[in-house]
Amino acid sequence: MKFISIIALKEIRTYFASPMAYVVAAAFLAITGFFFVASVSDAFAEASIRGYLAGAVFFMIFMSPAITMRLIAEEQKLGTLELLLTSPLREFEVIIGKFIAAFFMIFIMILLSFFFILILFVYGDPDVGPILSGLLGLLLYASATLAVGLFSSALSSNQIVGLVVGSGILTALTIIDFISDRITGTAAKVLDSFQLGASFSVFDLDSLGVAEGGHFADFARGIISMTDIIYYISVTAIFLVLTTLVLESRRWR
Amino acid sequence: MIKIEHMSKNYGPYPAVIDISFEVLKGEIIGFLGPNGAGKTTTMRVVTGFTPPSDGDVTVGGYNVVSHSLEVRKHIGYLPETVPLYLDMTVTDYLRYMGEIRGMSSKWVKERLPKIIEMVRLGDYRNTLVGRLSKGYRQRTGIAQAILHDPEVLIMDEPTIGIDPIQVVETRELISDLGQEHTMLLSSHILPEVSAICKRVLVINDGRIVADDKPESLSDKLQTFERIELSITNDDNNNFISKMRNIPIVIDARSDQRASKIQRSQRENSVPYIVDAKPNSKASEIISKTIIENSWGLTNLTPLPMTLEEIFLELTTEEELGD
Numbered sequence: 063m064k065f066i067s068i069i070a071l072k073e074i075r076t077y078f079a080s081p082m083a084y085v086v087a088a089a090f091l092a093i094t095g096f097f098f099v100a101s102v103s104d105a106f107a108e109a110s111i112r113g114y115l116a117g118a119v120f121f122m123i124f125m126s127p128a129i130t131m132r133l134i135a136e137e138q139k140l141g142t143l144e145l146l147l148t149s150p151l152r153e154f155e156v157i158i159g160k161f162i163a164a165f166f167m168i169f170i171m172i173l174l175s176f177f178f179i180l181i182l183f184v185y186g187d188p189d190v191g192p193i194l195s196g197l198l199g200l201l202l203y204a205s206a207t208l209a210v211g212l213f214s215s216a217l218s219s220n221q222i223v224g225l226v227v228g229s230g231i232l233t234a235l236t237i238i239d240f241i242s243d244r245i246t247g248t249a250a251k252v253l254d255s256f257q258l259g260a261s262f263s264v265f266d267l268d269s270l271g272v273a274e275g276g277h278f279a280d281f282a283r284g285i286i287s288m289t290d291i292i293y294y295i296s297v298t299a300i301f302l303v304l305t306t307l308v309l310e311s312r313r314w315r
Numbered sequence: 316m317i318k319i320e321h322m323s324k325n326y327g328p329y330p331a332v333i334d335i336s337f338e339v340l341k342g343e344i345i346g347f348l349g350p351n352g353a354g355k356t357t358t359m360r361v362v363t364g365f366t367p368p369s370d371g372d373v374t375v376g377g378y379n380v381v382s383h384s385l386e387v388r389k390h391i392g393y394l395p396e397t398v399p400l401y402l403d404m405t406v407t408d409y410l411r412y413m414g415e416i417r418g419m420s421s422k423w424v425k426e427r428l429p430k431i432i433e434m435v436r437l438g439d440y441r442n443t444l445v446g447r448l449s450k451g452y453r454q455r456t457g458i459a460q461a462i463l464h465d466p467e468v469l470i471m472d473e474p475t476i477g478i479d480p481i482q483v484v485e486t487r488e489l490i491s492d493l494g495q496e497h498t499m500l501l502s503s504h505i506l507p508e509v510s511a512i513c514k515r516v517l518v519i520n521d522g523r524i525v526a527d528d529k530p531e532s533l534s535d536k537l538q539t540f541e542r543i544e545l546s547i548t549n550d551d552n553n554n555f556i557s558k559m560r561n562i563p564i565v566i567d568a569r570s571d572q573r574a575s576k577i578q579r580s581q582r583e584n585s586v587p588y589i590v591d592a593k594p595n596s597k598a599s600e601i602i603s604k605t606i607i608e609n610s611w612g613l614t615n616l617t618p619l620p621m622t623l624e625e626i627f628l629e630l631t632t633e634e635e636l637g638d
Contacts, residue, residue, distance in 0.1 A: 068415045079403055141399040145460070148363040149416045150388040 065151040069159025070166070073133065077167055086128055090171045093121045098178045102186075109186030114178050115196045115282050119259040122168075122207045123236060127228025129167055130211030131221040133160045134305070138219035143309075153309045157302055161205075161212055168204045172197065192284035199281025202294035203259055207232055209301035216308040232258065239276070258297070316341045316468055316498040317362055322371035324357050331357040333522040334371070341467075344494040346513030346530075347502040354522040355502040356396055359472050362500065363393045375468060389418070392461035392497075396472040398453050399460075402446030406437055406456055409445055410463060417464045427463065435459045435489060451482030455489070462493060469497040475508060487512060540566050540591045541598050542619040548584040548612035555588060555611070562605060564596040585614045 077083040094117040101113020137143040146156055182188045214228035215221070235258035242253035257276040277290040317339040324332040332354040339345050347355050360366045361373055364384040372379065378386040401409055407428065414424040432441050435455040440448060445456060454474065461469060474490060475483045490501065491512050503509050509516055510530040518526040518533075526533060547555060559568035571587040592598030599618055606613050 065416060065418075068412070072412050076401075076403060140401065141395055141397040142401060143399075144360075144365055144395045145393065145399040145413070146416065148365050148388055148391065148393050149413075150385045150418055151416055152385070 065155040066159040066162065069151075069156055070162040073160055073163030074166055077163065082128075082132070083167060086125055086167075087171050087174060090118070090121060090125055091175060094118050094175055095178070102182070109182050109188040111179060111182065111188075111193055111196055112282055114175065115200060115278075118172075118175075118200055119203060119278055122204060122259075123232040124225075124229050126164075126168070126204065126207035127211035127214055127225045127232070130160075130164050130208055130215050131224035131228065132215070133164065133212060134215040134309075135219050135221045135224045139221075147309070153306050154302075157212065157305050157309070161208060161302060164208045164212065165205055168208065169201070172200060172204070189284070192282065195281050195284050195286050198286065199278055199290070202281075202291060203278055206258065206294045206297040206301075209298040209305070210235075213301045213305045213308065216305045235259075236276075255293075316343075316376060317500065318372075318374045319358070319362070320372045322358070322361060322368045322373055324354075324361055324366070325369045330522055332361075335519070335522075335524050336371075337517060337524060337527060339468075339498060339500055341498055343515060344499040344501065344513045346509030346516045347500060347519065348504070348509050348516055349502075349519035350504055353519045355519060356472055357522075358519070359393075359395075359470050359500065359502060363391055363470055364388055389464075390467045392464065392466035392469045394457045394461045394469075394471045394474055396476065398457035400445045400453055400456060403444065405442050405444055406432070406448070406459075407441045409456065410459055413460045414463050419464055427465070431459050431463055434462075436485075449482075451478040451486065454478055454482070454486055458486070458489060458493075462497075467498060469493060469499045469501075471499070471501045473502055473504070475503070475505065483508075541594050541596070543590045543592065543598060543602065544571065544587070544615065544617045544619055545590065545602070545606075545613065546585045546587045546615040547606060548586070548614060550586060550609075550611050555586075555609075558605060558609060559588075559590055559602070562592075562601060564593045564598055564601060566591045566593060585612075587615070 094114050097117025097120075098111070098114040101107065101116075102109065134143070137146060147153065179188075179193060182193075210231050211224070211228040214231065215224035217223065217227060235256065238253050238257045242250040242257075245253075259276050259278045277293045280287050280290055319338070320336050321334050322332060322336070323330065323334050335354075335358065347358070349355050357366070361368045362375060362380065364380045364387050367381045374380065375387045376390050378390075380387050401412075404412065410428055410431065411424050414428065415421070419427070432438055435458055437452065437455055437459065440452060445453065448456065458471075458474065461471065471490065475486050478486065487508060490499075493499065494512065501509070501512065514529065516526070516528060516530050516533055517524055556568045556570070559565050568588060568590045571589045590598070590602060592602070599616060603613060603616060
């Protein structure tokens with residue numbers, strides 16, 4: 063536990079010392095802000111954060127791997143990984159520490175976007191339930207995307223490779239319904255159950271909400287279902303384990 | 316302290332190290348010598364627990380590097396070939412972090428850190444970003460990181476590679492000082508470095524250990540000829556070289572181009588030569604006798620021990636011919 067917090071604190075300090083975190087946070091606020099404004103600016107528009115959530119779910123496909131791409135790739139490039147792994151700490155402690163740091167960054171960004179919710183309460187009468195469940199869902203979704211990003215970062219010493227692979231995996235998990243819509247039966251159901259977030263129908267400018275498919279939809283509607291929670295926690299766990307395996311794999315080579 | 320028994324390491328189908336065995340006793344400084352790609356770094360990575368061996372047993376302080384990796388890591392300070400540094404941290408922050416991930420208490424770090432920084436003479440740069448340091452100072456930061464937790468065993472992979480000559484001298488001094496308190500395994504492909512610092516030399520080539528001895532006795536064993544540097548005067552007919560070649564024990568005689576440039580200005584008439592003779596043949600005596608017989612003047616006669624550089628070349632080329 064001690065080592066995990068040492069690693070996490072170091073990574074958080076590094077984030078704040080580099081311009082990267084501020085640029086990403088600004089982009090996150092700009093994109094989610096755009097979606098939020100578009101969703102509430104019509105007459106008789108619904109006072110909800112569904113537009114914000116759609117924007118966040120969409121943008122995290124790129125943002126999460128961007129946040130994590132440095133974490134392991136850079137250690138490989140600088141050679142410091144050799145030092146970390148010859149210090150008396152275990153692979154998983156390194157991974158968990160870095161994951162916590164990345165999650166903390168995304169948590170801060172979500173906190174920063176609280177003024178959207180504040181605006182809703184000032185100018186409207188929003189339903190608190192879906193807001194809370196939506197934010198819970200967003201944190202779970204974020205942790206899954208960060209785990210995928212961390213895994214991609216471990217694959218090579220090139221940060222850009224980490225970013226592209228991470229976004230690729232997340233995009234694939236997001237557009238599963240493109241395939242499952244075109245087939246029927248059990249296969250379609252199985253595929254559907256892997257759907258990570260909302261589909262890209264966030265681009266449907268009329269609804270500008272969160273699509274029906276995917277494990278995120280219920281959170282956006284105010285429903286907290288165990289299946290969805292377990293799904294996100296599993297994805298997070300699986301990819302963190304995979305990341306550990308990638309680092310340990312040098313023992314088999 | 317370090318015990319390697321029949322260790323092999325393959326990267327896929329390529330063998331990097333083949334069945335090597337050696338032991339490093341407590342307090343010993345061992346130079347690990349070999350050309351690039353000989354298997355030095357691989358061996359060091361196995362000893363530090365970074366990669367496991369494909370075959371054989373490696374123990375550090377009695378702990379197996381595979382089954383008790385964490386114990387081994389506590390006893391080892393490691394400086395990899397590319398000095399592992401976080402460029403966006405200050406020297407102090409970096410070293411503090413390195414201490415923390417080795418499980419040192421913050422009190423211990425606080426007490427030990429200033430001493431270490433003074434020891435590697437980084438005092439003026441303690442608050443400088445590592446990325447702004449010159450190569451030599453980065454190397455010192457790397458060394459500081461390796462000795463921070465006062466490990467019993469120090470492993471240094473090419474500690475003086477790529478730094479300027481003055482800093483090389485300083486770094487070597489630092490390493491020599493460290494060698495008084497630590498067991499040390501130091502790799503290099505620069506030979507004078509190893510003979511200056513180490514009491515024992517392991518020569519490795521193509522993944523095999525080809526020699527294991529003191530630097531001095533290594534040169535005794537391998538001396539296939541004795542080299543003598545000499546300068547003579549009054550050789551009016553310029554027949555020194557041919558006369559020398561007529562002596563049975565002399566293998567070769569030639570004028571010393573390099574020395575002649577320096578010497579000419581000092582002693583006008585003195586001409587420097589290099590004579591290679593068979594080993595243990597009392598060459599100096601026989602040669603000086605010949606010089607007197609020819610009534611030349613002898614201004615200098617120095618038998619030269621073979622440098623490690625030549626031994627190294629000898630060992631590794633022989634190995635290649637053997638294949």
